Amino acid sequence: MKVFVPCDSAALSVGADSVARAIEEIATVKGLDVTVVRNGSRGMLWLEPLVEVETSAGRVGYANVSANAVATLIDSGMLEGAQLPASIGIVDNHEWLTRQNRVTFARVGISDPQCITEYESLGGWAGLRKALTMTGEDVVADVTDSGLRGRGGAGFPAGIKWKTVVNATADQKYVCCNADEGDSGTFADRMLMEGDPFTLIEGMTIAGIAVGATRGFIYIRSEYPHAITAMNTAIAKAQEKGFLGDNVDGSGKEFHLDVRVGAGSYVCGEETAMLESLEGKRGTVRPKPPIPALVGLFGKPTIINNVMTLAAVPMIMAQGAAAYQALGHEKSRGTQVFQLAGNIKQGGIVEIDFGITLGDLIDGFGAGTHTGKPIKTVQIGGPLGAYVGTEAWPTPMAYESLAATGAMLGHGGIVVFDDSVNMAAQARFAMEFCAEESCGKCTPCRIGSTRGVEVIDRIVAGDEQSKNLELLEDLCEVMTDGSLCAMGGLTPLPVRSALKLFPADFNIVSGGK
Amino acid sequence: MDVQKLVMMGKQIEKNIPDHGEAHVKIAAHLDSFWTPKMRADFWAYYNSNKDEFPGPLGVAIATLHSQAKA
């Protein structure tokens, strides 16, 4: 009998390991034929640890299981799929999942992430095998035709980037996966790497084969130790099975993949800073031009894509560009892996076509706040994203429609705050975070962020408020238009939006003083 | 100059100029180019009374120079 206990680090953070141990111990004591499978997480994080028991009717879920409760649950028939207070029924039938369209996350939570044969049995390697029969140009054309856009935040069409690299002449090219998922409120990359690492390996291998890059790197932040282990283990297995190495799946083509680990720097998620860090250097931002597609890692043509972008590629190859292109909203094609985070009742992964409204995500999937208090604001797209109020609920979640409201999708993280939040503190934090994490290269970001904290403090303290409001506005302009990268360039977004939506939190006296 | 020094220098030159039967010409040219007349004369004087010490092209060279009235 198979029992599934997630190995995802979010599940671990609420005791999944001890639950798994408890089940094994009791099964041993009782002489039960139980195999505990450590699957990825289904993404219904508020239910973790979510134990699933395989039954003839399907996998029955038991939510929020604690190690202490395991004995009682087993005694009460959990291993037989009994209906208990903790039970959520057949997991696949859970409305939270049935409403979604899991493409990139199709296998996450289903399988043992490190079982390479199970990966194959669930459709893995089909995309790679197909790509190996095609020319690089044709693979790139398929990616272009699918409409896949970079999921890291900028939304740049992946196919165009790949085409630049495929057309570049060089003795060495690289594929770099940006797994420096540093935005607060985002965890999709981590969950995919922990929950279905072979998909990322497959996506990167396809990219490498397509553009003629023989080496790839996955840059993972050090805050993700479990993802690092998962990727390293999976890479070793893929090498052993011949999906990586000098002769990818017997094709005679070469692709080598390595994990590189960050060391506590948010800005290394910026692609050029990531390149510097991959070269072992200080993670400072490079000016563009030249673009990394032409002059990237070690000065060579380089594809840089986010985990979600690359993980979408196997499906696009396996099922065809049209299938992916058929999903989505306007110019935002395919699905987006939204992450519901912060003060939310039902937090987790929602993969669904672009175009779902913000309100549907938060109220429909999220079911309001965790604390039960009213929602005051939502920050979309990480620490550099705008704060919005409930007036934004009807906005379709897609690149252009969000941009039109002055917000941005970013990496698809949505952080919910209840009405206890003070938005001046949040605006100050945005500047503080920038001051803490700025690489320090360009002046607007390096000095501006520190001044931003000071000016906000003066505004809140009521010190020459109108003068300082004007100064803050000027500073935001200098940072937005003058910064070298998005770190300094977008920090004003949360600041300005907080100020605009919630001036009272800044103690602003009408008319200033 | 101490004539023994000149002998040492001459022999060193002889050792460093490979001989295919024409080394004495090269040695003579070298001494002609770089040695003062007095050095050549002193050396010849020594050579003249110690010919046994110079069985090789160096002796031929200094003799040649002398015959051209350059030593």
Added chain:
Amino acid sequence: MTQFVVEDLERTLAPFRGDASAILRALHEVQSELGFVPDSALDVIAKTCNVSRAEVYGVFTFYSDFRATPPAACVVKVCVAEACQANGSREVVADLKAQGYDVHTRKAVDGIQVEQAFCLGNCALGPAAFVNGQPIGRATAESLLAAAREVSK
């Protein structure tokens, strides 16, 4: 640093010999070996990777992970980024400070040291934390200190 440790490090770092792109990896390696990066290790890394000491120093000081002194027996990292703020991480940090654990000074008390982190990727179950690398969700000052004491026992 004793000669013995230097030789140990040279052995540990041998795979990076002559590789200027390995500074960051070498620093990770040293820190995982010793728990911190002693000043003399910077010179060993520089020599190994065939780079200048200044380059190593620049990298060492850029990344917040690296420490110049040995860590406490237990290191607690509390996320203070937005999603965890929304779930009260500011309060957790304040509670910890009230008990003597300051995320800014990182001063160790009873073998426990508390640091702040920006996002641990557990944003739906915040406040998120790590106790010596072990993830903790829905953290409170009490739950963290309890876990930390368990670890440093």
Added chain:
Amino acid sequence: MTTLSERIDPIRPRIGEPDYGTPRSESDVTVTVTIDGTEHTVPEGTSIMRAAGEAGCSIPKLCATDSLQAFGSCRMCLVEVDGRRGTPASCTTPVEDGMVVRTQTPKLEKLRKGVMELYISDHPLDCLTCPANGDCELQDMAGVVGLRDVRYGQDGHSHLDALKDSSNPYFEFDGSKCIQCSRCVRACDEIQGTLALTVEGRGFNSVISPGGLNFLSSECVSCGACVQACPTATLVEKSVIDLGTPTRTVQTTCAYCGVGCTFNAELRGDELVRMVPAKTGGANEGHSCVKGRFAWGYASHKDRVTTPMIRESINDEWKVVSWDEAINYAATKLKDIQAQHGDNSIGGVTSSRCTNEEIFVVQKMIRAAFGNNNVDTCARVCHSPTGYGLKNAFGTAAGTQDFKSVAKTDVIMVIGANPTDAHPVFGSRMKKRIREGAKLIVVDPRKIDLVESAHIKADYHLQLQPGTNVAIVNALAHVIATEGLINEEFVSARCDTASFNQWRTFIELPENSPEVVEAQSGVPAELIREAARMFAAGPNSAIYYGLGVTEHSQGSTMVMGMANLAMATGNLGRDGVGVNPLRGQNNVQGACDMGSFPHELSGYRHVSDNSVREQFETLWDVKLLPDPGMRIPNMLDGALSGEFRAMFVHGEDIAQSDPNTKHVKAALSAMDLVIVQDLFLNETAAFAHVFFPGTSFLEKDGTFTNAERRINRVRPVMASRTGKQEWEIVSELATAMGYPMHYDNASQIMDEVASITPTFTGVSFEKLDREGSIQWPCNDANPQGTPIMHVETFIRGEGQFMETPFVPTDERSNRKFPLLLTTGRILSQYNVGAQTRRTANSTWHAEDVLEIHEADAQMRGIVDGQQVAITSRIGETLMKAHVTDRVPAGVVYTTFHHPLSGANVITTEFSDWATNCPEYKVTAVEIRPADSSVDSVSTLDDVLQRV
């Protein structure tokens, strides 16, 4: 309290060279761009900033400077480009054809002002008392953008209380003034290649750091590139702090090594404030080293003698006399000696430290007024084999390339040279090329920095036993000949067939095989084979060599061996190849060019050539001798045998620099008259009867010729402290001896050189002032000079191959003297140290030390830092031991910068067979611990007495 605008002075015209912000693009393709409504055509790859700057509409900037790659950090140079979003930085954005750029719009003005406001919010408002006042780019830019008010105030978080680092003797780092432009860090990386600087921390807490140490204890080599790159007073010369900002500039040439860097001497009134390397300098292109940049204070050192002095006997006190008295005294004595002992009883030595003009008049005085050819030069003891060898092979006694050529080299072979210490500015060029991917072969007994240092690693280090150069070069050539790697096409087209065939037969002999040579040299045969293949593969392979080649008993053979190797592989006559001597002193090349050798007149023409001699005789109105005169060793030997009685020593310290000090001193003591012309009472002056005070390079008017044959102008930065130019003194001495010589100025002397020297006919001060510098040959055939020689044919016609049998030196290690001592230079000191020891450079290298391998040290009970006695069969000296793996077992090494340790006390009389260049690089020695034993204490006394 003064207001901000009062504190920020209005911009004044600044001395110094224009700065276009980003380097020149080398592209041949041009694009046309519209900047502020006007079209400009520039090379593709030019930045918007440079295009605008060249067009005269300069864009505000702080982090950009045209000696460094664009960085894009300050955000002062933002512009608007039609059809593009946002405000790109003009430094990092290359122009494109048809691009329309606006550099001045209200939006840009507001942004720039906003950025400047941020800068000033973290910068002290002390412009008026700041050492960079009037020479500060931040101050200039604040003025340009019209910043009047800093609304953030200065109470916020700041670096105003940052500590100063004054550890470097020459410059100070004041972190409170730093704007984090990283120009210093980038200069250390891109220009110097040391990477001693970095940014510590990140974000607002970023600070510049020499690797977490202070500047002095860091990897910093004090080249000054960071100081020069700094746009504020963060990194500033202490002399500027002490004396104030300079107000005028005089361009001149460094007087240290053979690189010949061009400097702008910056003065405040008549006081020299600093020396700044000139971007227009042909050899250095804006770079410098610690010696040229900072170590010029010796020129005004209290030890300088500025008045003539005479004495009857070297046991007497010196008597200060007038110039007339000194000159007449010397002339009368010289004439008396000649009357008594014959015309050939006197002679002189020219100095490679002096100008071409000074050298020319000295050799002219000797040939015309002394009436003999007893003239030699200190090149005798360094690069005379280069002259001999290269002249035989190619027809001219000079290096084949310009320094820039190395940028096109694919395989660099460095033999017996240590460029990062001895020729640092060229060393940086070389390192840059190596970092770009050029292969490197180092042939040296010692592990020099090029073998392994930050970002540099030799592909092959042939760590040979001292004295086996020729064996190695033969083995390299043997591999090339026997493995079919000879460039037959080049050889048949360019070289003499008969000599080639003879050489080929010789070089293919088994005695030259790597396997045989391995036993002689200690270098594994396979390494020699692989290095030879790499060199032959090129495609552009170049040889760079130094005194480790020439200062051997087979120095000349080795030079010819390298010439053979270059010809056999076709590596001559184009960019990126060649045989390149790295000359020791600033004007070794010039001293040789000017006819300083006893057998040659200017332009390397033998005195026996009647037609040449007749030209000089006509011009000088004097009869010249057709036979070669005495070389320095001949003169010294002649002094001991009584035939040579008087010597004019022009700016050379033979008592310290020539081998076997004891012998040299005995010879000097034996002479009736020694005339020394020098800045200081040097070791040789102890034996002198007449002392003519010399002028420092800062007082000279003339030219130096560097290792790449580049004639650079030397201009007087200050008035002569002796009241005379050195060529004046020499002319007056000649006149007093009865041969009238007179020049109104140095320019006339060069005109005379040009009138009679075929390789110099196109050279004049006027032309040099116009062109900056010229590489000879410069004549009707090459009016703009000759950066690369032997392009179509060799000067001598066909390249001449020479057989180069390996003849081991007679100096061998044995049971009594089991170690081989070899010598070299260190970065901070220069030769005998007469100049550098009189500067703060001694901070880095206060004494010579003996490098010894751990195995040799252990065997003798020697520990690091211990005083040891070094004994050769010639003498003994004392030094501290430094136990290191830089030298292999069996070899010890020292520098020769200090008279106290006096390495030449122990060097031998052996010399190059062809040129008598001393064999400094091989001395058999024994080492023993020297402290605590009675015996060694008395030895130390001996040493102290000797010096």
